[in-house]
Structures are given as structure tokens and as C-alpha cells.
Amino acid sequence: MSRIINEIRKLFTEGPIGIYIMAFFIPLNPRMLGIAVAIIIVEQLIRSPKINKTHLKSQLSWRNPGIWLLLFYLMHVVGLINTENMRFANMDLGMKATLGILPVFFILYKLKVNWNLFVKVFIFGAFVSIVANFFMSLGVYLKSPHFYYISGERLSHLMHRGYWAVYMVVAYFFLLKQMITAQSKMSFWMNLLGAIVMAVFIEISGSKVGFIILFFVTIWAAISLFKRFKNKWILPITSVVLVVGIAAVVILTPSIAKRLDSAIIAVSQPIENYNMEVPESTEARVMVWDSSIDLIKENFWFGVGTGDIKDELIKMNFENGYSGVAEQKLNSHNQFFNSHIAIGVFGSLFLLLSLAMNYLKLKPDELRSWRLGIITILFIALLPESMMETQAGIIPYAFFISFLTSFQPKQSA
Template structure:
């Protein structure tokens, strides 16, 4: 009986409507969002199916819907500017690959100009993403545990109880912290998904034990992923929450909890290592053994130097990374050159690819998003998550980042926010 109820509850999460085209569009998106935290390539077929049925919906819809949300046309404009960057690109193969991955920036925003949706329909996107995160946590935790056990067992000097426990303690940071925990999807992307889900669900009070357990697991997952950018965003979100509390007693309690949280997250080995590594940055003359934190700063430094050399058109979508890698070699940033790092900042990456026009469009999108989302603490927190994420990652070079950006931000920019409890509709 319990299994039957579980199946019924699972199937009730999907979109149901007499129109099978609309139903296929939304259900494909739901499955894709569920698969986003589980693998880079897993959600791709479902996004493709959703685009196909979305285009069909677009052509049979009332075209006047486009008048309500003209702001979404910035995304197709951004895609067009990127495509024009192929004109002055030598590495056309790399350029075409990026343009192909970026097609969702053109298609999904246009589709959402014509598609009707309500708050319940959009909320299910976050429901499926939440379930995907929980499955991802269980899978990654199991794999990390298995790897740790194999590491502890493979002791050439022999196994006894004390040596086994010692190796478990010694090896825990190798398998449970940072990218080692999340191998299928970049840990920074998983952290962004978690923060957005937390922002969406924590706008309401927790009412059940299950909700408390789910929130605890998400915070634990965020802690283990050890994304410095995510920690910074979480701290800002917590400060905004505390500032808006009017009851003094509750505010003092939250301040104490915040300080305890800061102490806990600061105890993460990756965070303490970050401080040790970054404080001696200016003293380092040899970049052959550069740490990941320093390499990010060096990426920004090289990108800014290149932008100064080509401030108008940039270097084209195909040549931007090639030019950046050459600059690493010229500046003797050996570690960055060896690993062929991108800018690790989407605004700098966009400037290198498209010049001042593409950069201006991307900045305009976030200025308008910030203006739309200053209405409440919860909405502004989501804006901060997206904006700060792009400051630390070149999200629009990987498919997971591109497709997430091209769905979530257009829905946030529409006249009525997806974070609102009100009905969202495109009306004539």
C-alpha cells in the first residue's frame, strides 16, 4: 500500500493537461531539471524535446503575448552578438561548438514569450531540481564512502583496526570535500542549484519534520561541496535575513546562529586552506604550483590585460580562450596555461568573446533583473546568487550553466516573478 501511495505521489508531480503538446513541454523540462545535478549529458535529450514542443506551442499561440515581456528579447540579442563573433574568429570549430551549446539562450526566452504558465507549474521545476539534488547527494555520498573505504583497505603495510581508522580519518578530506564529492557535475554548479532551491523554499516557514531533514541535507551537501563563492552568497543571504527581523530577541538569536554557522563553515578544510593560500599571493613569484584560488585571480588578471588590448570587438567566440591561454604563457602563469583555464568570470569571458556590445547586453540583463527583484529579501537573494555566481564562474561556456541561465532568468524577468505566490500569466 505504501509503495502504491509513493507511486501516486510521484506521478502527481508531473504536469497534467488535456493538451499533450503542453504536457510534453513541461514534463520534459521537469525531467531535465531532475537530471541537472546528476550528470552533464543526462538532461540534454529532455531539453531538446522541450524545445521542440515549445516551438510548436509558440507557432500556435497568440503572437500578442510578446508585447508583455519585451525584456526577454535581450537573450536572443546576446546570442546574435555571439554569432557575429564568428566573423572574426579563426578557430571556427570551437566557435561553432559554443554557439551550438548556446542555442537555448535564443530558443527558451522566445518560447517563454508565448507560453502560459502559473506559479504551481513553475514551482514544480524547483520540486524536481530538489529531488535531483537529494538523489545526487545520496549517490555522491555513497561513491565517496566507497572510495574512502577502498583507500583505507589498500594499505600495503597491512590492515589492523587502528591503521584502518587512521587512514579513514586521513583520507576523509580527499573524498568528502569539494570536487572529489561531486565528479559528474562541477561542485560550483551543484552549489548554485542548492542555494536557489533554498531561497525558493525558505520563503515559507518549515512545518514538517521531513522539510527540516531536507533542509539539513541541503546545508550538509553545501558544506561538503566547499564552494567559496557559495559560502559568500550564503553569508550575504543570512545577513539580509537578520537585518529584516524586527523582533530584537529573534534577531539576537539569529545573530548567534549566524556566528555559529560562520564558525562551522570556516572549519571546512577547503576554507582554511583558501586563507593560507591567498594571504601569501603577493609573495609568490613561481606560478608553476599555483593553487586553485590563485589561478582564479590570475585568470582575471590575464583577462583584464587582454580586454585592454581589444576593448571594442573582443577576440571572437572561438578565439577568446585560445588568446587567453597564450596570454597565460606570456605572463608565465604556468598552472593556468597547463590546465587551459577560461576567465572564471562570465562578464570577463563575455567581453573577451564579444567585446563591449555583448558585455553591455549581459550587464543590462542583470541591471534589469536587480531592479525587478529588489521588491523583497527573498527575490533579492536569488539575484545575488545568480550575479555572484557569474563573478566566480564562466557559466555560459558549459551546457549546464547555459541552459539553466536561459530558463530561470527569463522566468524571473517576466512581469510576475516565479518566486511569487501569485498566479503568473501572460495576458493580452
């Protein structure tokens, strides 16, 4: 007990508390993320307001992802020039302010972070979110005991299930990474058990993007285990586990199975066969992608303007006959499409570079595999979702992209 108290005292003495608060709340509650950003900044100004010039010089490089993220935000400011809907533009700029604030902060200040603690706090936050969401759903389930009420969108109460599933996959990746590098059997099996629990809740969330990334991360883990242990049974066992997992979803959660079936049917038929007035969710995605591509072709270089994307996309959907998605006022459901329509080719290019720069090997980096795993998960999530259009996505993306290449680890992971 005294050891725990000493560790807590040391944490408050050395910090940075704000970073760990951010790690805890990303998978739990997006409403707390703005407060976490404020704590990170204020804490640093109190502890050590002096700017490290050596760090500043090293960060002012085209290889720094934060530079490209800052330029991505500044393109939204430039996009005001040809904007008519200034009300939406101002709201959008304010909501995305952390895309500019956090890169500047991490360019100026180099924080020392205990990466092992960061990972554990993030995982803990993910498990707390599972418990919190499950108990919020349990109240309805007890009144009407049907699995329907503890699955799908009814399981994610604190944020959209797409965002929740993505952050759960990040926690799943952390658990698998710890499992693969475990030095004891106890650690191996505890992390494996945690990963299985995480995977189960990702599956019953019914998030399609969650399913997709979960599949790829599981394959990566199987290959990594095979490389470490050289056991010929690892890959076949992983294949069986995936098949059993998919079968369990089909049998135990028919509503989610139906959702996946509908998605497969939707992508296998021409858009002309879709229900234009009441589209299935995958049909809606395909239709809004089609309208987005039309808008990109018409406004390739500079976009329609920061504040006009929503109006122009609705207009194009009506012109294409996609009345259902137009009335729902759906965004592009692809962040690169969304950004390109609003602020042009340079906007989507800067966003891409803010992610791609993480794949360049800058120097010997013991945490590179962790960083690449996180960034790959976040990148894949941008393809079927416009992840950076609400605070639940904006702040985590701004944080991870700016933070991962700028902090100094206190100890090896």
C-alpha cells in the same frame, strides 16, 4: 495514494512536464538538460502550438531579460567576423545555442507553471544529487576510510563542484524561503532541517563560490527571520551558527580548511610572490584575471573573436609569465571577463542587462522575491567563475533568465 495518483495524472494532463523535468535535473545531472529543453519545446508544440499575440507583444520590451540574453547570443554570431579559429567558434556557438533558443521560445509562449511544485521538484532533485554523489564516493571511502574521499571535488561526480554548489545554494535558498513563510511549526522545522543538510554538503564540497554565496544567503535569511518574528536572539544565534559551521569545516575537513587558508593568503599578497609554474587555485584565478584585463584593454570594443578567446588568453598568460595557468588552458574564471574578451563590450553589457532587468519592478509580482533571490545567486556565481562556458551552466542560466519573467503562475507561492 489515490490523491497522489490523481495529482500525477493532472500533471500529465495539464503540464508543463518539461519545466518540472528541467527543475529536477538542474542540480542533478547536466547531461539530461538538453533532453529537458527538447521536451519543453515539443510538449508546448503538441499541447498548444498557437502563439499568444498578447504575450508576444508584452515580451517585446527592453525590460525583458530574455531580449538581452538573445542579443548576448547574437553577439557571439557577430564575433565570427574577426575569428580565426572557426572550429572552436562553431563548437562554442552550438554549445551556447540555448542562449538563443530559450529566449525566443519564452517570448512566443506563456507557460502556466505551479511555482510551489517547481520549487519542490528542484529541492527534491538537489537531495537526490546529494544521495547519488555521496553513495558514489562511499565506495572509495569504504576501501580507504578517510573523510578526504567524501569531500571536495571527490564528492561531486556528475558536474564540476562549482556548478553543483551554486545549484545547491539555490535549493538552500528555496528551503529557507519556505521556512520563513511557513504557516506551521512542522513546515518550519522540516525546511530548516533540509536547509542545514544542504548547507553541510555545500561546505564539504569545498567550492569557494559555494562558500561565498552560502554566507550571503544565510545572512539574508537571518535578517528576514528577524523582520518576521522580531526576536532579538535571531541575529546572535545566526552568528554563532556561522562561527560553529566554519569551525566544523576547519576541524573535520582539513583539506578544505587548507584550501580556504590558501585562498586568503593568495589574495593578501602581491601577484609577484605567486608560484607562476604550479599556482594554487586562487593564485591561478588572480593571474588569469590579470591577463584577462590586459586582453580587454587591448580589445575593448569588439573582443578577439568568438573562437579566438582561448588561444589569445593562453598567449597572454605566457607573455605575462604565468606559465602554469597557460599550460592548464584556464578560462577567465569570470563570465563578464570571458565574454568581454571574446565579443567585446556589448557582449558583457548585454549579459549584465539580462540579469539587471530582473531587478526592475514591472508590475505587481507575488514571485518577485523568489526571482530576485535566484538571479542574485546566479549573478554572484558569474564573478569568480565562467559559468556559461559548459552545458552545466549554459542551459540553467538560459532557462532561468528566460523563464522567470515570462511564465504565468498557476497559484501563489
